[in-house]
Amino acid sequence: MTKALKTQSKFLSLILRHNPGSIGLALDDNGWALISDILEKSDVGLRRDMIIELVETSDKQRFALSEDGQRIRANQGHSIDVDLKLTAQIPQRALYHGTAEKNVAAILSKGLLRQKRHHVHLSQDEQTALKVGVRHGKPVIFAINTALMNEDGYIFYRSENDVWLTETVPPQYLTRLP
Numbered sequence: 001m002t003k004a005l006k007t008q009s010k011f012l013s014l015i016l017r018h019n020p021g022s023i024g025l026a027l028d029d030n031g032w033a034l035i036s037d038i039l040e041k042s043d044v045g046l047r048r049d050m051i052i053e054l055v056e057t058s059d060k061q062r063f064a065l066s067e068d069g070q071r072i073r074a075n076q077g078h079s080i081d082v083d084l085k086l087t088a089q090i091p092q093r094a095l096y097h098g099t100a101e102k103n104v105a106a107i108l109s110k111g112l113l114r115q116k117r118h119h120v121h122l123s124q125d126e127q128t129a130l131k132v133g134v135r136h137g138k139p140v141i142f143a144i145n146t147a148l149m150n151e152d153g154y155i156f157y158r159s160e161n162d163v164w165l166t167e168t169v170p171p172q173y174l175t176r177l178p
Contacts, residue, residue, distance in 0.1 A: 004045075009054055011044050012063060016074040031073040031082035032066060061161030076159040079116045086157035086165065093147040095122040095164050096177075098133030101140050104176065112142075112169035119157070119165035122146075126177065141177045149173050 015038070020027050023041040027033050035051055051072060055063045064075055076084065097112055097120070112120045123129040126141055133139030146156065149169070157165045 005050065005054060008044065008046055008050050009058065009062065011042070011046065012038075012051070012054065012072070013074065013077070015042075016063065016072065017077050018079045020080070027073070027080075027082060029083055030085060031078065032071040033073065035070060035072055038072070064160050075161045076119065076121065076163050076165060078118055082118075084159070086159065088155045089158050090150055091122075091146045091156045091158070091164055092124065093145075095124060095144045095146050096126050096129035097122055097142045097144060097169070097174075098129035098131065098136075099140055099142070100133060100137030102137055104140055107142065107174065108171055108176075111171040111174065112144075114167060119167060120169055122164040122166065122169075124162060124164065143175045143177055144169055145173045145175070 015023055015025055016027070016031065016033060020033065023038075025033055025037055025041055035048060038051070039046060039048060051063075052065070052069075055065050055072065062074055062077070063072055065072055073082075073084075078084075099107065114120050121132075122144060123132065126143075129141045130139055133141060146164075149166070150156065154166055154168075159165060
């Protein structure tokens with residue numbers, strides 16, 4: 001991804017996940033915004049072709065286009081109130097969470113908390129979790145015993161870009177990987 005597209009991706013993350021009001025944008029209840037509104041209200045050199053390219057080529061698949069191609073939304077990671085219409089799903093036996101070494105003590109004490117987001121984000125594989133952890137410092141990967149969590153009544157969702165989501169992961173379901 002080019003530097004310009006990375007900048008635009010960060011901008012879209014800001015307005016679609018955290019602060020649409022920063023440009024006077026309104027999202028619908030499900031987090032969708034008209035692309036034409038974004039282009040009209042933003043002053044960062046964003047173009048429709050750039051938005052389409054971001055959606056189609058981003059390795060993280062943070063955004064989705066509506067079927068008619070007129071609207072865009074973030075797939076997950078919101079700190080604002082939206083209803084992504086996710087349905088509960090049973091995950092594979094283990095999922096993974098990447099973080100930084102500096103967070104390990106708190107995680108082992110309190111578990112994984114959603115913080116300002118709607119959900120805790122979990123990866124399907126160790127490689128993806130490692131990529132997430134590297135972004136935050138010296139990486140550490142936790143395996144989550146999702147089979148036991150599911151038996152204990154915890155609910156999981158999977159976003160459109162295959163990120164697994166849950167409200168919290170208490171420490172007893174976590175194993176730090178070497």
